[in-house]
Amino acid sequence: MIENLIDGPLWYFSLAVFVIGVVWRLGSIIFASRKQDLSVARGAAGPAAVKTVFSRFVPHKEIASQITVPIVAGYMFHLGLFALLFFAAPHVAFLEENLLGFGWTPMPHWAFIIASQLAFLGLIMLWVRRMVNPVSRLISTWDDHVAAILTFVVMLTGCFALLEGSTGLRLLHRFSVELWLIYFPFSALMHTFTFIPSRAFTGAWFGRRGIDA
């Protein structure tokens, strides 16, 4: 009964909430009405927008030494999670069979283990740093904590179901993924998509004013 619910209606419902929610939120940001900028342009906005999207991947030299933990742990977590999400063999097979109809070469098992360990260690360190650093703690909302814990639970249940021999553990993982998908559009997890328009907007704004930032 519960197996049918998790593999069937709940999966399609969570997927629909995720897709519609993400499109809705991105659309509301991109098509939001803005006041026309009447100032005389001192530089090109377009190239500055593209440049900023990529330049923000590298921290400023002035503050890099003070944010070593978030930088290193951040890259560990995000790269590890990206590799797990799109190159873990069970995920590639699942996407091919259920969504896309085509697949690609998954990473070997040893790479899967290393990627998941990087992701776990990165996420734990990021969350701990959020709690112990006074500034990070002050600017963190309950949503940040829920998003981090939910992501951790999804990864943890995924690692529990690693052997793929237990239906119960597979269902637990899938159920946690469904909760994560439903929570995603309404939370800080949206930064997965919004970081691009956010950086581009800032870059364009600075570029038009001739600011090299």
Added chain:
Amino acid sequence: MKFRTLLIVMCLALVPFQAFSQDDKPEPGVFMKDPGAELWRQVRQRDMEGVGISQVRGVDSGVLINARGDQWARFRMTQLSTYGGFAIAGIFAIVILFYVVRGRVPIEGGLSGRMVKRFTDYERVVHWTLAIVFLFLALTGLILLLGRPVLLPLFGKEVFSLMASASKEGHNLFGPLFLVSLIMMLISFARRNIYEKGDLTWLLRGGGLIGEGHASGGFFNMGEKTWYWMVILIGLVISVSGLILVSPSLGQGRVIMELSHIVHTIGALILMTVSVGHMYLGSIGSEGSLEGMKTGYVDINWADAHHDRWGKVCHEQDLIISAEEYARLQGQKPGAGEMETAEQSK
């Protein structure tokens, strides 16, 4: 009736006559080796003298039945899990009893509200990361060690099989994270944990917990230093033995795996039991201790009481900040620091 009598007579006729003659000595039997017993003695290689020949190339491939494995399994199922369970339950009982008898150790003179920096953000990230990974490994490890006698009767076979399978995967995956965290801990804290003059005095006075005398300590006292080196050294042993266990294809034989398992479990049990004491003393057991790892700052009175040599340096170098400054650094509203201190002192 006639038939029954006839049957009794026939049966008596079948009984050998010697059975009734008690005085006659029995004829000596012929001693013959049981061919089955000899075969199985060879198969089990009970004497451990030789290894069989096999076409299969691999470690221990010539061993049909590992007799030492039985010993290891019996030790693991009877002694290791039983005494391990008692050790864990015992340390909780001791800590509760200690709290009931001794209560929370207060700071001499109470909290002053004036603070001094003890740990950086990075050091606290390292500490809590190691703590989270350790607790996860301890929990999953205990499920694997004690699950069969403790959890199986409670949850039944289906739920327990899920828990055990999940614990095994989680434990194996998180194991290397413990080693990484341990190395970060070693690099961050080693210098300040080198033993120095005066540490022995702290030990002789029972760390200030036993008796009334003041136990002098530096930045870390003797107890903290000993706990630190226990974590590092036993942690390394646990990590190496754990890596041997999760990598069976590296060429190690069964004996090494069995020994690794025993060393791994005993080491982990030692760390788990002592960590309960560490957690107790670092939180409810000693007033003002948790603040150091929570905010990075400790009350100067706490420093003077537990780490007087370091406290003296803080006074001399004027490293103490006011309650207002501390509240500002922690992003609290003005006055929140004093209120919190007053609450804590109550």
